[in-house]
Amino acid sequence: MNSDKNNIIDEVTQGEYKYGFVTDIEMEMAPMGLNEDTIRFISKKKNEPDFLLEFRLKAFRYWKTMKMPRWAHLKIPEINFQDIIYYAAPKKKKELEGLDKVDPELLETFNKLGISLEEQKRMTGVAVDAIIDSVSVKTTFQDTLAKHDIIFCSFTEAVQNHPELVKKYLGTIVPYTDNYFAALNSAVFSDGSFCYIPKGVRCPIELSTYFRINAAKTGQFERSLIIAEERSYVSYMEGCTAPMRDENQMHAAIVEIIVLDDAEVKYSTVQNWYPGDKKGKGGIYNFVTKRGICKGKNSKISWTQVETGSAITWKYPGCILKGDNSVGEFNSVAVTNNFQQADTGSKMIHIGKNTKSTIISKGISAGHSNNSYRGLVKISKKAENSRNFSQCDSLLLGDKCGAHTFPNINVKNKSSVVEHEATTSKISDDQLFYCNQRGIDTESAIGLIVNGYAREVLKKLPMEFAVEAQKLLQISLEGSVG
């Protein structure tokens, strides 16, 4: 590698994280630390029914018996859970109290992030739930959605207005016993989105949640629940950013999706939490449990994710394919640069007959980062004639980064077929020179090649997201070649 190229790598990997600013706003916070009082505090703040407080406390007691999981290919520093603030909400200003108005300061924050919460200014076709730290500040287009009897609101509101739905489904896909972070989230979750699509309704607009961490020393523990009744359809997207800080911040989320007969849910994520600086200082620890169940026959769930942010990512969106003929998809681009670490992949659990799943994972590693694919494909005895196809590709930019694949395949019947393909590649000097010779400089060339590499996944994203994701890939990586 020549020194010119090294310079470009340096220049680009130092490229500023665009969303690193902090909004100076008065906050209401829980006292630092984690105990049953913290949990009662959160539950009270949210005026929760008893069943929910009970759920939280049970989860907390269970969590206390657990240990931090160490099986991932990640170096996770000791996390002091008493050193985190578990609830932080922007204070409503006096003059805005009682009104359904959003603090202009917060509107401005979201504007800066490219998210307009003023409906008339928004591109039509996307409803947004905007969540800052522990609370949702606004959900747009609720009226439009109500016309179709679609419920799209913050989790907190759902608890107040639709407690029966929350009670029926909460924790049914990801029980608090599922894993360490799921237990933690179940104890202290603050807000998130709730979405209910009634029978036979195709949601006419894209639904999206935008998560923003703002306050220092806080953790974000959101929880989302999506229910798609028979023959319904929804496309849902989430985005996330956080300020640049030297300390690490914790994000542990849960998403549960329930899909009934002939229904379909598309879930897309562009994860751009602050990744830390080029020396590996700061950044978000991102521990996420996302799982959906294809409960009904012919139902479908597809996860599409573009992961560029976070210092540590621990995330395995999965599908339980319970209904006969149901379909699960996982499409992922995960980029790590500098000292970022990602251990991500998918779980496909085949239970119903003729179920089908596809996993496409594209890992891109640069700098000193580590990027692992971890997958579980399980085909139970009853899941006759099921199929899985997995493809895990790794692209290495430079020679100080690592890429790993940990596929785990478990097939319990003879009529099913599982295929797994894996490749590792590099951007070659010849490819770069070919681009240079056409007048394209090395930075743009890398952007072009990386986007080409990820194209299969990017094209699954909703239009609005695809453009953003492409730019993001370019920013996260330009120039990092060896």
Place this chain on the structure above:
Amino acid sequence: MLLNIRNLHVSIQEKEIVKGLDLSVNNGEVHAIMGPNGTGKSTLAMAIAGKGDYTITQGEIIYKGKTINNMPPEDRAREGIFLGFQYPVEIPGVSIINFMRTAINEHREYKGLPPISALDFMEKMEEKKKLVEIQSKLTNRSVNEGFSGGEKKKNEIFQMAMLEPTLSILDETDSGLDIDALRVVANGINKLRTKENAFVIITHYQRLLEYIVPDFVHVLYDGRIVKSGGKRLAFELEEKGYDWIKNEQTK
């Protein structure tokens, strides 16, 4: 003079490949470079285009009156130097359309022009596709990915047509082409010939030169141009091979 190469020495990994080469090309001229395998033809082409690991240890490449020894390759391209590669690389997932639009826009930015409009770009694509008789089913694919040898070469000529270079260096663009494709490529080149534009055509076969009549033919041997002449030299080489030249050299 468009291109003036003086006493050029080029090394790859410390090994000298081009060993004191001189070549002058004027606007409007077509030069053919022939010579045995492994004598430095591609190395010369790469050095003119500015590939990083081709180190110029001595001499000068002067293009449009400026020494370009240290000019980055993308700037050479934007200044109008095009290289049709002997072995074009595959760039998976990058569509030819996206690739060409990016390239054209970088050329335009260099000249202080705004990006090309989608409409103008598509029109240009159509026009050039006709010129080099290339099918949409090819241009809709990723750059060279899974292309046959001949298709790759056609794609090089298509890109040349799109970028409208002043100096085109074509490194064995005729190798691997069937007779029809050869004629199409040659026609394309002839249509792009103007009083301004010059071509340096590296080839092993005089066949191509039947279609594209060169003003000069040079023989490159052991890193130097050892013989130059008119188009008759090409016939002579085809007939007699290179031994007589090698013999002349060792005398």
